[in-house]
Amino acid sequence: MTAVTVFDAYGTLFDPHGLTERLETAFPGRGRAISVSWRHAQLRYTWLRSLMGRWAPFDVVTADALRWACDVHGVDPDDEMIDAMMEAYRSLPAYPDVGPALEALPGPLAILSNGSHPMLQAACNAAGISDQIQVVLSSDHVSVYKPDPRIYRLVPDRFGVTADEVRFVSGNGWDCAGAAAVGFDVIHVSRGSEPPERLGAGSPPTIVDLRDLV
């Protein structure tokens, strides 16, 4: 019995590769490659910092990851360029199914994300979905990133429900595995062509459009 539907943010509602064109304009011929390396480093840094007990806010991790991606691809952005990309990250495009799906779904609807609270609020405002999302839960509250169980437990704690009453939707396979490990009812929304992760957690039901939740 679903009491609340909770969405991951980046890679689920918002496209983390939505700045590829801007990167391509700044670094011709390398935009896509930098975007891919940026996203991989961003995730890697969330996992490594969580394991090391050296949490830093998601905007710091994301800027560090962008700098690393630029290092990898041999480009050397100045601080202004990094700041401009980080500002643009606050209004990443939503996937096209997001608006119509959130309009049609029964609430309460929430976000549970590694993102910092100001980043998530800004992205919701930019995408015009602030009115549909009643609660935004962030790694800011626990100073640890997914898939540490402590961040997922924010949801049952906030809504006063059991884990199996939480319907959790993510486009990130490893996030689905982390949510399944704490007992959420998990649905994977496919946002790319990556095969399922092999983390010993089985495979959740997969949809290709959030409107299929309705």
Place this chain on the structure above:
Amino acid sequence: MTAVTVFDAYGTLFDPHGLTERLETAFPGRGRAISVSWRHAQLRYTWLRSLMGRWAPFDVVTADALRWACDVHGVDPDDEMIDAMMEAYRSLPAYPDVGPALEALPGPLAILSNGSHPMLQAACNAAGISDQIQVVLSSDHVSVYKPDPRIYRLVPDRFGVTADEVRFVSGNGWDCAGAAAVGFDVIHVSRGSEPPERLGAGSPPTIVDLRDLV
């Protein structure tokens, strides 16, 4: 004052891409790409499983990662092929500087690795360095992977020394960051062209050949 010199194993003593030719023979045109995806997935799975509290032995994680890498590149190995690659992983080649460096270094010398104890012993035997390595410390002992502080603390516990008396050598930048976070005296040995990780831990001294330790 160094009381013990400790080496990471995969990416430091043993080349995790040492099976590229075998992969290329099995999957023509895709050997290198599969090897790279395999290594990335192997590390990702160690971090994710540690965060989820769902540790599995390194040979299980490594086989799961190989299957995922094959999924990504659209090849479908049978169980025999996976078993053969995992058997070959037990005798990964050592980098050419390893034997001469270990011969010349004052002991005690140890390994601290994510690898399971049998995998590490087999790799040391195959590389002919078992006599130089006095102690092998493995994630088996703590059921968690690097860079969780608990695995690094195996070294001072085992040798009865303080963290700053441990000289720790790794080819993996994130491993260097994890070791620095517990207070080891860290040296990075460069085994490739990846730029330094940006994990807020500064950059350790870097060498390009383990004989530079002598």
